[in-house]
Amino acid sequence: MTVGDRLDRFRARFPGCFVVAFADLSTGMVLADSSGAKTVQEQLDALCHSATDSLNGNIAQQLPGAGLPTNSMPQHAVALSGGEMACFLRSPTVENEALCILCDPQMPLSAVISEGAELLADIGREA
Amino acid sequence: MPESHHEEALRLTAVLQQLSEVPSVQRAGGRLITSSGDDSALLGILQEVQETVLPRDLHFCAADQSELVLTVAERRITRMRLVEKGALSQNLLKDGSADDLAQVAARLVAFCADASEIWVRAELISDHLAVDAVGLSLSALKSHLGGVVGAAVEPISLDAAVSGSKDFALAVLDSNAAESDQIIGQRDLGASLRLLDAELLRDGVGKDRLSIWSGAMPDDPSILLAVRNERRIWLAFEADNLDACLACWTEVFAPAP
Numbered sequence: 474m475t476v477g478d479r480l481d482r483f484r485a486r487f488p489g490c491f492v493v494a495f496a497d498l499s500t501g502m503v504l505a506d507s508s509g510a511k512t513v514q515e516q517l518d519a520l521c522h523s524a525t526d527s528l529n530g531n532i533a534q535q536l537p538g539a540g541l542p543t544n545s546m547p548q549h550a551v552a553l554s555g556g557e558m559a560c561f562l563r564s565p566t567v568e569n570e571a572l573c574i575l576c577d578p579q580m581p582l583s584a585v586i587s588e589g590a591e592l593l594a595d596i597g598r599e600a
Numbered sequence: 601m602p603e604s605h606h607e608e609a610l611r612l613t614a615v616l617q618q619l620s621e622v623p624s625v626q627r628a629g630g631r632l633i634t635s636s637g638d639d640s641a642l643l644g645i646l647q648e649v650q651e652t653v654l655p656r657d658l659h660f661c662a663a664d665q666s667e668l669v670l671t672v673a674e675r676r677i678t679r680m681r682l683v684e685k686g687a688l689s690q691n692l693l694k695d696g697s698a699d700d701l702a703q704v705a706a707r708l709v710a711f712c713a714d715a716s717e718i719w720v721r722a723e724l725i726s727d728h729l730a731v732d733a734v735g736l737s738l739s740a741l742k743s744h745l746g747g748v749v750g751a752a753v754e755p756i757s758l759d760a761a762v763s764g765s766k767d768f769a770l771a772v773l774d775s776n777a778a779e780s781d782q783i784i785g786q787r788d789l790g791a792s793l794r795l796l797d798a799e800l801l802r803d804g805v806g807k808d809r810l811s812i813w814s815g816a817m818p819d820d821p822s823i824l825l826a827v828r829n830e831r832r833i834w835l836a837f838e839a840d841n842l843d844a845c846l847a848c849w850t851e852v853f854a855p856a857p
Contacts, residue, residue: 579737
């Protein structure tokens with residue numbers, strides 16, 4: 474099964490997810506995506522940029538050093554602005570790979586995060 | 601019969617009559633949410649759903665004894681029951697499908713059209729089947745109802761969201777509060793939030809937004825940042841409470857109708 478097939482299956486599982494993209498945060502490139510409507514490259518680039526900012530940006534880098542009981546960079550992040558919610562999941566196996574999801578703000582996100590982490594692990598195992 | 605015995609008999613008859621009456625919904629401990637029977641009935645019901653985060657059965661009772669029970673968890677309707685003329689109909693809203701949405705919207709509109717007065721009472725529940733169902737989101741319901749009545753539901757303010765977060769927040773930092781009152785909850789976590797806020801101020805606060813970060817370990821606290829008009833709210837909470845936290849905060853940042 475290709476990465477694209479896996480993303481399609483994930484989006485079918487969660488109809489509230491409009492766009493699901495697999496991205497390389499180090500290069501800022503979307504490697505595969507699945508979306509209901511036609512999504513232009515600029516939108517995917519913006520989503521990937523937002524993922525990099527959320528997972529590797531300045532605040533994210535401060536989290537392990539801010540005296541919080543956490544020693545790692547954030548594993549997932551949520552960004553809500555202008556009525557649009559994005560969820561970013563870092564791969565548990567390759568830290569610069571991530572899943573970027575645009576979804577309905579009312580979605581039960583913990584289920585999306587849990588299954589998204591499994592999807593990333595599957596992709597990592599097959600790489 | 602002596603006069604005193606007659607009075608006693610009358611009093612006893614009155615007591616027996618009271619005991620034989622079925623308590624009406626008006627006396628069932630409910631709170632009146634509308635007495636006009638127009639769109640305000642629907643708005644009142646949507647407002648109650650919007651204000652419900654922990655799993656509850658919301659019992660909406662009309663004067664004609666019909667009763668609509670919505671099971672609500674984190675502002676999602678997961679089950680609907682309607683008791684009308686002694687008959688019960690029930691829907692478990694497992695997957696939030698378009699059919700569920702149309703059915704719930706139609707039932708709500710019909711219930712409100714027939715009701716001149718509606719009372720509500722809320723009961724905490726632990727019915728896992730109902731709580732775990734995906735259910736219908738309030739935003740989907742509002743848009744299905746045409747945005748006319750839905751748009752009038754009052755948006756949630758930052759202060760209301762902070763107040764609603766107190767059930768699960770470990771620490772809160774509010775930049776608007778006086779210096780000595782800025783941190784609520786665990787002081788060490790609050791101090792960490794202050795460090796993050798200082799970093800944000802160095803970078804520039806930026807646009808209104810909601811951001812959440814969660815670590816790799818289940819015990820790592822998640823961190824929320826809400827920015828509105830330069831006011832910053834930082835909140836530390838357990839990762840298990842992510843859905844409850846989002847239920848509190850997403851409506852604050854819902855787009856204007």
